[in-house]
Every structure is written in C-alpha cells, then in structure tokens.
Amino acid sequence: MTNDLKNIQNFFTDRRKRCLSVKRLEEEADLPAKTLDHFLAGRRQLSADHLDKLVPILVDFGYRPLDSDE
Numbered sequence: 172m173t174n175d176l177k178n179i180q181n182f183f184t185d186r187r188k189r190c191l192s193v194k195r196l197e198e199e200a201d202l203p204a205k206t207l208d209h210f211l212a213g214r215r216q217l218s219a220d221h222l223d224k225l226v227p228i229l230v231d232f233g234y235r236p237l238d239s240d241e
Contacts, residue, residue, distance in 0.1 A: 175236070193211065
C-alpha cells in the first residue's frame with residue numbers, strides 16, 4: 172500500500188468514521204458505491220483515478236495530502 176493510501180486510512184479515525192458519511196463522500200467524489208467503504212475495511216485498494224476524485228473532497232474536511240506544504 173502506498174503512503175498516500177495509508178495516510179487516507181489514518182485520516183479516518185473512529186470519530187471521523189462516526190461523523191462523516193462514507194456513502195456521501197463516495198457520492199461527492201463520484202465513486203462507485205462501497206468503494207471507499209471496502210478500502211477502509213482493507214478489502215480493496217483505491218485506483219489513481221479514485222484518489223484523484225476523492226482527495227479534493229477529503230481536503231474540504233481537513234485531510235492533508237502527504238505532499239501538502241500546509
């Protein structure tokens with residue numbers, strides 16, 4: 172697993188999982204249903220295309236990509 176994928180998994184703390192709807196994040200990022208859910212459960216990886224769609228949505232909720240200078 173790449174560092175970017177590990178960073179996304181680490182972003183989803185138990186509190187964030189309770190407060191953020193994975194289903195709504197998938198919809199906002201235009202990901203197929205259950206894609207993020209399966210990724211967070213360790214059953215599937217995210218493709219580069221999925222990451223390109225998902226990261227900007229997560230940034231709106233405080234996610235900081237590894238290459239971020241902030």
